[in-house]
Amino acid sequence: MQSLNHLKELEAESIHILREVAGAFERPVMLYSIGKDSSVLLHLSMKAFYPSKPPFPLLHIDTTWKFAEMISFRDQIAERYGVELMVHINKQGVEQGMNPFVHGSSNYTDVMKTQSLRQALDAYKFDAAIGGARRDEEKSRSKERIFSLRTANHRWDPKNQRPELWRVFNSHLGPGESMRVFPLSNWTETEIWTYIGNEEIPIVPLYFAKERPVIERDGMLIMVDDERLELPRGETPEMREVRFRTLGCYPLTGAMVSSAKTVNEIIEELALLRTSERQGRTIDKDQAAAMERKKQEGYF
Amino acid sequence: MACDSVKTPKATVPGNEPERLRDKTAGKPVLRFLTCGSVDDGKSTLIARLLLDSQLVMEDHLQALELESKHAGKGAQDVDLALLMDGLQAEREQGITIDVAYRYFATKNRKFIVADTPGHEQYTRNMATGxxxxxxxxxxxxxxxxxxxQTRRHSxxxxxxxxxHVxxxxxxxxxxxxxxDVFAKILSDFERFAAxxxxxxxxxxxxxxxxxxxxxxxSGNMPWFNGEPLLSFLEKVDIATASDTHGFRFPVQWVNRPNLDFRGYCGSVSEGSVSVGDEIVVLPSARTTRVNSIVTYDGALERAGRGAAITLVLEDELDISRGDIIAGGKDRPSVADQVCAQLIWMGEEPLIPGRRYVINCAxxxxxASVTKIKHRxxxxxxxxSAAKRLHQNDIGVVNLAFDRPLAFEPYARxxxxxxxxxIDRMSNAxxxxxxxQFGLRRADNIHWQAIxxxxQARSALKNQKPLCLWFTGLSGSGKSTIANLLEKKLHAQGLHTYIMDGDNVRHGLNRDLGFTEADRVENIRRVAEVSKMMVDAGLIVLVSFISPFVSERQMARDLFDDDEFFEVFVDTPLEICEQRDVKGLYAKARAGKLRNFTGIDSPYESPEDPEFHLKAGTVSAEALVDEIVLALERKILSR
Incomplete structure (x- = not known):
């Protein structure tokens, strides 16, 4: 018997994990971030439960500072796939006027993403949250289990993780505890793109190169997505051919100069790139081990 | 199929060429390997070197690394490669690897997943995970x-x-x-050990x-070495050992019921293959039927092989749920409720035979509980060597008994x-x-005699509902006094009762047992089993035992039906018990003449959620018994 080729192997492994979540937990949810990894995760969920629909809703934590194109893409998703999509915004954060420019990226991310996520998980009493994080993204993520336990306070204890042997997953939870589950743990960035191409998975057009209005700030190319981006230093937006390697909140996500307009061109570009995927993300660099700390606090 | 409408619409992304995309390693076999060995032998450095030399370390990561190496007091030209791998702050601070990290890299010939595992003995569980x-x-x-x-341990x-393959x-x-000669000496030492x-x-x-x-x-420094360098060896090594002849194995993960017309079973093919029309058996029920269709999102299959994630539709409607195993009709796995197995113990608390755990097997x-540690x-x-328990990181061979028969095969197959x-029942760890290793056949030869x-018939005759009231608490807390008083009241009402008392049982049934943790577990197991028989006989059983461990009381509870077992926590503060010291035992324990005495040098784990919580230090026994009688009255008398 010929072995499955490795993309098929990855696909089968992810489907296996998604089905474990559906079988082992009472109230699972899928964290949907609108990015390419979430798109792959959603596609895999459609496969895993076919002909049923995925037996869990999608949850988007809306920081109110996402790219406009992401939100319009998101709003078509529920209809396109026929799945339930929940959107949660941290209302207190909005009332406080949380703003990445004023409050700093670290503070802002904590309130509008981490705290917001925790609010939503608590409010709906989800016992398992499926996320699209991959181990090749960042070094603290390379240490994480596929089934990753969170305390009742949503904290991750990286020094005391449950051993995770073979494909036997321990889904037992104590009162208030929950599980974060990462079906894409073993995928790399290149594999995600190859799969998106092969399976023709819809993604936000921001991933493809196009002339966009950008300003250069602190070494990053920031797209002027709406009028909330103030230009006190008298910067003038200029049109440049750019694309985004990852998508987050527009004021915190750097664009890259690129002419890659197709999935194939992106894969070719990746092979030549000498920087890591999250290099364009401000929030990872605030301090050493920034991601590990954020993850411990409940960030995805 | 009627469900086509749920399929996802195809994307309208630019650049969707009809031919498959070019991921240079897609389709090549993946090699999953780990690095292991003792602390400071250079495991993380080796992986970092492989990544560096295959140009897989990104510039921003390298810059961060140089900064950190300087911070750690090393010259910039001499970056500490291990810092690249040790992803947790605690690891970088201590300069050791605590948990397994997975890294991904590919050469033009192969894709690799490498597990960087810790060398310290205390993190052996993470090494085994990798x-x-x-x-x-x-x-x-x-x-x-x-x-x-540690080289020997990891090997x-x-x-x-x-x-x-090593x-x-x-x-x-x-x-x-x-x-x-240093190289040759180490190799021959290892060969002798690995024989x-x-x-x-x-x-x-x-x-x-x-x-x-x-x-x-x-390396130009070692011209005497004729072999290949590591990376080219890893690119070529053939690890295929899977046999095609293995029978079909399919643990059911999820029952797929989108509507009344469709019932499928989702899972991954763990061994062998399956084709439409094949005869299959469902274990442990041993019912047989045939495969009607193999459903996937990408279309129905005629046949599915090892690793495939599929949905099986069967010809007959059988009662199948998550946890059942679907297997080939001819070549079936064994089914037994006792096996012999090797264990790597990872818990902080030691393994104690008789203590109840949860098993997850396919x-x-x-x-499940360990009935015997054969050896460590x-x-x-x-x-x-003989062992009464296994401690963290111990490896042993044990006999295990399950609550119900499970389907399994030897690990070597x-x-x-x-x-x-x-899994621990309390901490869920x-x-x-x-x-x-193999099944124990005892279960096949001891059949349950149906009576x-x-x-129900027995208790109907006694006009009562059989119950077990389990009194737990410190020595001297008043368990026996309260139980006695309660039995008198129940007896006076014409109910059929029996008291099992900790001290009395040790004169007969359990006189071979001492007071070590293992003996206490066995003590409770026997008492729980006897109480169960008495409840089965229709009696109201009052068990009065210190029973200090949560897991043992849980074991007792698990033997009974949901509405039969009542935990009565006689909660008297230690100081009061010690003041009373009816039997003079506290004095002996304090004087060091009595070992393993609960509350003094052996722990008492309080019940978290007992049916009755009696504050026996402050309220009289009479009042407490009235409280229980009142609460039980309806349950007992109404049958």
Missing amino acids: ASQCDLAVVLVDARKGILV HIIDLLGIK VLAINKMDLVDYAE HLNFESLTAMPLVAAKGDNITTR NQTTG INVNTQDH SRTMGSFIL TIAAGMI EIDK
Whole structure:
């Protein structure tokens, strides 16, 4: 018997994990971030439960500072796939006027993403949250289990993780505890793109190169997505051919100069790139081990 | 199929060429390997070197690394490669690897997933976690130190987990002047040790991971070495051992019922293959039927092989749920409720025979306990020694009994059907990894004798509902006094009762048992089983036992039906018990004449959620008994 080729192997492994979540937990949810990894995760969920629909809703934590194109893409998703999509915004954060420019990226991310996520998980009493994080993204993520336990306070204890042997997953939870589950743990960035191409998975057009209005700030190319981006230093937006390697909140996500307009061109570009995927993300660099700390606090 | 409408619309992304995309390694076999060995033998450095030399370290990561290396007091030209791998802050601070990290890299010939595992003995569980995902192990040895205890321990664990291919990487050769005889001596030491193990291939190579000797290219410093450098060896090594002849195995994960017309079973093919029309058997019920269709999102299949994630539709409607195993009708796995297995103990608390745990074996979940530790294995000498318990990181061979029969195969035949984990009932932690060696046939020969007069018939005659009231609390808390008083009241109402008292039972049934933790577990097990028989006989049983451990009381509770078991926590403060000291035992314990005495030098774990919580230090026994009678009255008298 010929072995499955490795993309098929990855696909089968992810489907296996998604089905474990559906079988082992009472109230699972899928964290949907609108990015390419979430798109792959959603596609895999459609496969895993076919002909049923995925037996869990999608949850988007809306920081109110996402790219406009992401939100319009998101709003078509529920209809396109026929799945339930929940959107949660941290209302207190909005009332406080949380703003990445004023409050700093670290503070802002904590309130509008981490705290917001925790609010939503608590409010709906989800016992398992499926996320699209991959181990090749960042070094603290390379240490994480596929089934990753969170305390009742949503904290991750990286020094005391449950051993995770073979494909036997321990889904037992104590009162208030929950599980974060990462079906894409073993995928790399290149594999995600190859799969998106092969399976023709819809993604936000921001991933493809196009002339966009950008300003250069602190070494990053920031797209002027709406009028909330103030230009006190008298910067003038200029049109440049750019694309985004990852998508987050527009004021915190750097664009890259690129002419890659197709999935194939992106894969070719990746092979030549000498920087890591999250290099364009401000929030990872605030301090050493920034991601590990954020993850411990409940960030995805 | 009627469900086509749920399929996803195709994307309208630019650049969707009809032909498959070019991921250069897609379709090539993946090699999953781990690095292991003793602390400071250079495991993380080796992986970082592989990534660096195959140009997989990104510039921003390298910059961060140089900063951190400077911070750690090393020169910028001499970056500490291990810092690249140790992803947790605690690891970088202590300069050790705590948990397994997975790294991904590819050359033009192969894709690799490498598990960087910790060397410290206290993190052995994380090393085993990494090894369970791999097909090949690179065992690192520091050329100056040779084979160490931890080298032997790791070699033993990778052998236990069924890894057949080993690279012996003798590292830091620069520190022994690249001497061939040092290399040869370590290799022969290892070969002598590994003769007991089941490796199919062993390949040794001399390295300097920090400088790159024999990593991607042959080292000019060791012309005496004729073998291939590590990376080209890993690109070529053939790890295929899977046989095509294995029977079909399919643990059911999820029942797929989108509507009344469709019922499918989702899962992954763990062994063998399945075709439409094949006869299958569902275990443990042993019902048989045939495969009607194999459903996937990408279309129906005629046949599915190992690893495929599919949905099976069967010809007959059988009652199948998550935790059942679907297998080929002819070549079936064994079914038994007792097995012999190897265990790697990972829990902080030791393994105690008789204590109840949860087992998860190929998605079958039930209660389990170790009936006997056959021996512990000394990983250093391979000797077997007798053991009453297994401590964290111990490896042993044990007999296990399950609450119900499970389908399984020896681990050597099937990783999926032969592996299991044990889970602690209280903390929910994964406390052991197990590999089944063989089933114990006892279960096949002892059949349950069906008896026609049942519990209901017996209790109806007594006009009562049978119950077990389990009194727990410190010595001197007043358990026996309250139980006695309660029995008198119930007896006066014409109810049929019996008291099992801790002290009295030790004069007869349990007189062979002492007061060690293991003996206490057995003490409770016997009492719980006898009480169950009495409840089955229709009686109201009052058990009065210190029973200090949560897990043992849980074991007792599990034997009974939901509405039969009442935990009565006689909660008297230790000071009051010690003041009373009716039997003079506290005085003896304080004087050191009595060991393992609950509350003094042995713990009492309070019940978290007992049915009755009696504050016996402040309220009189009479009042407490009235409270229980009132609460029970309806249950008992109304049958």
